[in-house]
Amino acid sequence: MQVRFESVHKTYRRRDGIEVPALAGVDLAVASSEFVSLVGPSGCGKSTLLLIAAGLIPPSSGRVVFEGDAGGRPRTAVVFQEFALFPWRTVLDNVAFGLEVRGVGRAERLERAAALVRQVGLSGFESRYPYELSGGMRQRVGIARALCVDPAVLLMDEPLSALDAQTRQLLQEDILRLWEATRKTVLYVTHNIQEAVFLSDRVVVMSRRPGRVREVLPVPFPRPRTEALLADPEFGRFCHRIWSSLKEEARAALEETHGDGSPA
């Protein structure tokens, strides 16, 4: 399934009535089975764009078009930065939640959930509760929960940002492996350039707030990719090229924050 953002605008109304533009006309097409990352300075509206694609918030104007046969599958599922697991549900019941609310019978949904728990490497933890897991394990549950409904498009909102550097590295490879196995259409929001390059087919650089697409860069490294890519000087150069594009936006965003005292 392919996703097309057509001139998507989003304006938030603050409590004091002042309207704050978050997205100022985003045009972007994500092809079927493509892995696309959004990078941009903090507050540039990249997460907002993801929530709009998820149907969780409406755009102020413009539209998001999904094209292709979902085959009865849900359009999207989201992996959240802070995991957003249900603390009173076990690992297995968290993963099965999407099927449960869609009316899939108990035996079938638990079987499919168990298969995904295995796929993300959490066998043996099925009946643990989230508080008993490390951050990395929690996000594996978050990923399994989103994949369990077999969405046509997977939306990932800074899924590794709440994890320590080593865990992040390990999960990057897991995400790569899972994606190569499923070839889902993925829209991936991150502020980590290396992560975006390592995982994606294309990297979208966004401007500071109000966000719009500043540059779209196809990633030249062939798949399947391995960890060795991270040590490739070409990889470093490509990441630096993106950082150069991002840097002035990030600095300007930082200074604007200092300027009016409000968070960017």
Place this chain on the structure above:
Amino acid sequence: MATEVRRDVVVLEARAERAEGGWGPAVRAASLAGVVAAWELAARLGGIPSVFLPPPTAVAAELLGMATGGELWRSLQASLVRIVLGFLVGTGVGVVVGTLAAVSPLAEAVVDPLIAATYPIPKIALLPLLVLWLGIGEASKVAVIAIGAFFPVAVGAMAGIRGTDPQLVRAAVSLGASPFQVVTKVRLPAALPVMFAGFRLAAGMSLLLVVSAEMIAAAEGIGFTILHAGDLMQTPKLLAAIVVLSALGVLSTWGLQALERRVVRGRAH
């Protein structure tokens, strides 16, 4: 010219650490036993007339007599029926009203001012009105307990449901949950710990109100027993009934804690 060099050396050495956890159960038991023993001594040797302060042994003997004679069970049963009925009705309605007010802005607009206006009323003040409406029998006493139990649970349910982590709601909606499923599968389970705080307050309120109601209008029950024994200056019986109330309070707290451990899952207790 000599340069003066000052060197401070600080050494942190191994030392014994005091074990954490404070004083053990021995001291806790001794605290209770000590007060009872002091009371016994004061009552027996201090020359205090038994009608003012009978010794604990006399109270225990009285309690035993009430138990074997059947009086204890009759008043306990009368009070327990009122407490349990009032608690169940009050907390049940409280959960429903609190949930509705938390999820529906219309229900909130209807309910919120009513709760704000009636919450501060000491509930026992409503008893004469309830007797007028429902008669002097069981209904009025159950009703006053139900009203008392309603408020903490309704307010707890409202706070708990409104306080649900919005990310959890987003996650559920993104996975396909309907608005109704968001309430039953996310908001209510998320609110359970806060609701249990309401249940504990409601249990305390029920105990307070059953005693008050029985002192005003009843022919049996623990509250009636206390008032009646006081009138007849049967101080051991009066104190025995108070001991029973203390036990009821402790048992209801334990019971609710046990229930909470069973129902509220997935958190480190």
